[in-house]
Amino acid sequence: MINFKIVGFLGVMYTLTSCGQGQSNKITDITKSDGIISPLHEVNIGKIVFIPNMEYQESDFLETFELSPSNDLNISAFLNNSLTNYLHQLAPDLTIEELHKKGNYQFSFLIDGELIYKENLNFGAGLPEQKNKQTILTIPLQNEHLGYKLWSSYMWDRFFYRNGGEAALKTGNHILKIEIRPYLESKEIIIGDLIAEGELKLKLGEPEKATEEQVAIQPIKPYKGWEISKEDYDRERIRALNRDIAEYKFKKITSIVVVKNGKLIVEEYFNGANRSTQHNTRSVGKSFASTVTGIAIGDGYLKSENQSLAEFYDLTQYKNYSAKKDSVTLKSLLTMSSGFDANDFTMDSPGNEEYMYPTDNWVKFALDLPMDKTKIIGKNWDYFTAGVVVLGDILDKSVPGGLEKYTHEKLFKPLGITNYTWQYTPQKVANTAGGLQMNSLDYAKYGQLYRNGGKWEGNQILPESWVKASMTKHFMEKDDKPSYGYLFWNQSFKVNNKTYETFFSSGNGGNKIFFFTDQPLVVVITATAYGEAYAHPQANQIMQDYILPAMLE
Incomplete structure (x- = not known):
């Protein structure tokens, strides 16, 4: 018996390799292979x-x-x-x-x-x-x-x-x-x-058919902070969505919550999740770093998003120092345009997040990176998780009691969010790279906060000017790059030849918090399709083909 075992490369869409017959004797080999081993x-x-x-x-x-x-x-x-x-x-x-x-x-x-x-x-x-x-x-x-x-x-x-x-x-x-x-x-x-x-x-074989219990719209019970909507909507469209989730057309969906006109109108759970489940929505948590930055500026603990890294760190103490690095602003971290030699979507990028996680200091990893000579700060977009970790570290050093306590007092407590779980950096700072877990109804509160212009129950929790800045397209969609705000994505859906624009938080697995600019809608989709190619496309299809048609008048 001969066993062969793969050597893995963790967490990416990239390439191992080997080869077989064909041209093997035409040209002298350039390297010594394993040969025929058995x-x-x-x-x-x-x-x-x-x-x-x-x-x-x-x-x-x-x-x-x-x-x-x-x-x-x-x-x-x-x-x-x-x-x-x-x-x-x-x-x-x-x-x-x-x-x-x-x-x-x-x-x-x-x-x-x-x-x-x-x-x-x-x-x-x-x-x-x-x-x-x-x-x-x-x-x-x-x-x-x-x-x-x-x-x-x-x-x-x-x-x-x-x-x-x-x-x-x-x-x-x-x-x-x-x-x-x-x-x-x-x-x-x-x-x-x-x-x-x-x-x-x-x-x-024939796919399993959904039962009536799986298809039925789930009843909504009272929940603090949410009034239950009595508005009508296309219930058959939501039943069809439930059927497609049960029959695995849409995979690994755990919850869908819809808020219309500030009231809870749809609340559905799947695949073992329920109202109390804390969902690991991965990079959805990045958006919360943007929110706390806005609150900290409003409170005067940060001067503005135009402050530079040089105001918070002696960058000469880090590797690959250049004067350009001094000029990196908080705004460029918020808009993924800081100019570091980093791109999470490219595995051979020095700043790819997969190289950060094994290190014992994520902030040092980021600040040690060289600047990309081809990028202009604030002008070139590349997804850069480590930059959001630096933003979290700056917040932790700047606000009273540190990032975790400040976020609880200034954001979660006013929203009535009490059950949540942070992940942490190696320095035990709340991790702004992602992984902040809470239940779907509380995620919906966060989305509604932005839909309300920063208000919750009449209280201005987040400056309205910051909401507007966050929902500004600092980068327009171009050359496969997305429209992007302050750690929020932007896209539009088309239904019946009409276009509906939304800003949203997005995380690996197909996790989304959508809030629409021209409709009174907030939609939360949670899922566990981590690393799956279909994760984000299926979330978009759910929105395009089911939720929007069901909710639009």
Whole structure:
């Protein structure tokens, strides 16, 4: 028995690698690969096998598989060479480092002989040693038991949920085929020979039908701070939404709360959640840092959002000092435009948040980063979680009693929010990067606070001028960059040829707090689809196709 175990790269959509047959003898290898490491490997060169576990033996190879969200599906590709050597055959003049920056695997997914999706994996993904040596590629496609997501699971999600896989795989029997090739992108994309392929017979049973209890609109009971609405709405539209959640069209949704004209009109819970559940909404918590900044400015503990980092830190004591770093403002941290060499959406960015979490001082991690010479402070947008941690640290040092106590006294207590849970930085400061947990009705209070212009029950908790600044498009949507305010996102939905604009907090998993600018609506959606490619698109579809049509007059 031979076991093969994957080496994981935690929490990202990027790339490990290895290779198989094809061009292996045409050009001398540029690096020493692992070679053919076993008899099982030798007899399966060029094949992709499907397996239920990451550790396996030959008897575990699958010929048929019942595809459902709860069943794990993984693959092993037995290759004749390493990825780096395959790429070398495509471009013999490039160095190993250049090959890693310009190429990777290409995966093709076919259903019943028809090409459904093809993906050239991100160049910067994966570990160089694996690219240089690995000749057996064992990766998860869907595997909820690993405890983390690997690039291959994100790729499967993109194939299945966003690029036609789910639509092609209807009830019945199908053949799934996967092909792997190397590719290189220089002046043009060069595709190498096929290096591994494999087929699997898939069985898809009839989806479970929702019960009437699952479809029924859930009754709303009294809750402090909320009056229950008596307005009419399209109840059948909400019943249809409940059905689609129960039948797993929308996945891992835990709650939906709708407030109209300041009153609670819809309150639905799913997948084991209830009214008291504290939801981990991840980066939704960033918006709260913006709120507390506005309160602190209103109270005089901060002068304005135009204050610079140099007023709070001796930046010469940190690595990569430059005068440009002194000029970073609170406003640029609030608008994700601080100019640091950082981008959470790019794994090879020095300031990516995944490199921050293992360190023992997140603020130092951020302030040690170099400035990006190509960026202008306040002009170039890139998502930068560590910058919001710095903002939280500044608040903690500036307000009486520290950030956690101040937030409780000035924000949560006036809103009547008593049950919540912070996460903390290594320095035990309330974590403004995200993870602030509370129940859905309390999240809705927070959204309504902004919809009310900073007022709650007649009291001005947050300066109205700050609400307006937060809901200003400091960055307009352009070149795949979003419209963005002060740690709030912005987008519009179109229903019946009319456009409805909303600002919103957003967190990994598809968590949202929406408040509309031209409708008296606040909507909370919570979910646990962490790292899933479908998480945010399905939240938008719920809003577009169900909630807005149900609530609009």
